[in-house]
Amino acid sequence: MRSRLCITVGFFLGGLGPAGWSAPAEQPAHLRVAPQSTALYQCGPTTLAAVLAFHGTVVPEETISTAIYSPTARGVLLMDLAWYARSRGFKTELRTGTPADLQQAVAAGQPPIVLLDLGLASIRQPHFTAVTGWDERGVRYQGRKPAGVLLTHKKFIRQWQRAGNQFLLITPGS
Numbered sequence: 001m002r003s004r005l006c007i008t009v010g011f012f013l014g015g016l017g018p019a020g021w022s023a024p025a026e027q028p029a030h031l032r033v034a035p036q037s038t039a040l041y042q043c044g045p046t047t048l049a050a051v052l053a054f055h056g057t058v059v060p061e062e063t064i065s066t067a068i069y070s071p072t073a074r075g076v077l078l079m080d081l082a083w084y085a086r087s088r089g090f091k092t093e094l095r096t097g098t099p100a101d102l103q104q105a106v107a108a109g110q111p112p113i114v115l116l117d118l119g120l121a122s123i124r125q126p127h128f129t130a131v132t133g134w135d136e137r138g139v140r141y142q143g144r145k146p147a148g149v150l151l152t153h154k155k156f157i158r159q160w161q162r163a164g165n166q167f168l169l170i171t172p173g174s
Contacts, residue, residue, distance in 0.1 A: 031111045031132040033142050037061055044076035044128040045069065047113050048084060048170075050142060051130050054111060055172050057088060075126070078115055082168055089173040096165050099157055105169055106134045112169050114141070117162035126163060 034050040036043060045064040052059050067087075068080040082092040095101065105112040111130040119125035132148050133140030139156035143149035151159075 030140060030148070031106065031109065031130075033111050033130050033132050033148075035144050035146055035148075036129070036142055038144060041069070041075045044078075044081055047128045047130050047142060048081045051111055051113060051170050052085065052088065052090070054130075055090070055170065057090075059088065076128075078113070078128075078166055078168055081113060081128070082170075085168075085170045091171045091173050093169040093171075095167055095169070097167055098165070099153070099160075102131050102139075102167060103134045105167075106131055110169055110171065111142075112167040114160055114167045115163040116141075116156075116159040118159060119162075131167075 031054070033054050036050070037046040039046070039061075042061060042065055045061045045068065048064055049059055049061040064084055068076050068084050070076065070080075078094060082094045085092050102112055102114070111132050113128060113130050116127045116129060117124055118127050129149075130142040131139060132142055133150075138150050138152045140148045140150045141156070
């Protein structure tokens with residue numbers, strides 16, 4: 001039984017964004033993406049279920065998990081999330097990108113799924129989440145509460161870079 005917690009660590013730390021950062025004009029303050037589950041190793045399926053629901057397709061996270069979860073890996077890969085979304089008729093774009101790419105996606109009303117590394121030093125703790133806001137205060141991403149988690153730009157970018165700057169965009173198919 002998957003009753004453990006999918007650990008989402010986030011601290012609100014005041015501060016300025018990285019040099020050269022600027023908020024896009026007329027950006028939504030916060031995309032409405034459902035909160036994450038509390039089940040251990042289910043952050044990928046939970047995030048994908050929330051983004052699919054954001055686009056109007058409700059799929060229980062348990063259905064997604066049954067299809068793509070790997071007990072050996074204790075989770076899923078970003079390409080598994082992309083495959084599942086495509087199997088449901090969505091278009092996907094799996095990329096390695098820049099903070100500007102995430103800003104543009106959020107400004108366009110698309111919550112990108114990102115892989116973060118929440119670990120410390122040599123201890124790795126991969127975590128999937130959807131970016132739901134990006135402004136002068138920091139980066140907001142999906143958490144266990146509807147408001148999500150807000151990090152400074154510097155801390156978010158560091159966690160994202162540790163995981164390889166990967167993200168997945170999902171859009172409705174035609």
